[in-house]
Amino acid sequence: MMKSYKLKVQLLFLIVCFIAFPLHSSPPQARELIQQAMDHWRGLSSYSEMTMTIHRPDWQRSMSMRSWTQGDKTSLVRVTLPKKDAGNGTLTKGNNMWTFAPKVNRIIKIPSSMMSQNWMGSDFSNKDISKSTDILDEYDHRLVETREERGHSVYVIESIPHEDAAIVWGKEILFIRDDYILLEQQFWDQDGVLVKTMKTSEIKQLGGRTVASTIRMFRQETPDEWTEISVQNIQFDQSNPDFLFTLSNLRNPRR
16 A cells, blocks of 8 residues: 555656646757758659749849759759750759750760859859758758747758868858748858858748748849749659659750
8 A cells, every 4th residue: 555655646746747847849950950941842852843033233034944853962954945045954963963055065064163153144053053962961050049930930050061071151051940941041151251142032832832932042242133033833752754864864855
């Protein structure tokens, strides 16, 4: 009887402690948030149709594009309009990237030293277009702030590249919403100066999920010069044929 009574007292004490001092969920891990944001945008695979608009103070031009991704290391982007740019394409597989220009009928392998160069004259770099996931493994990540915006938690993450990483940036700062939408990404140089920013300006339901449908990239020195990508259609987790992500298909599209 005495043992039974002691056991009941112990159980009652544990229940009281649980009620009085509830367990608090630990804050999300910075790297996991970035991984979730990338997975949310790409899915296991994706197909999208989009428009890229390059704006300058004295001119503006737009291109229609189609894009495919497979996993987190493989992607293909192809320009469909206007006619003079149609067929230009970019293939990324792992750490390798190639471009194809129909006018010269040549496939060119992009060296790592040119990954930071502008893509198709836009404010997006070759690395931006490749949707590289290098930030996951070549940076250290720290959650620096959690703020509330329009009914959502927004996580502010500081990502600093490893000392031996071949990265041009001194740090990147990401703003990720609690539904894994990347709201903003800032690129800072080695001297701690903000160089360029990518911002989400529109969020929609596409492909069965809430996604950033319009994003804009601009440099801090020239905010009136920007490039905007607007997604009209996106499909997730569909099967892609084996030939899709090949140099042959980059040159002679079968899809």
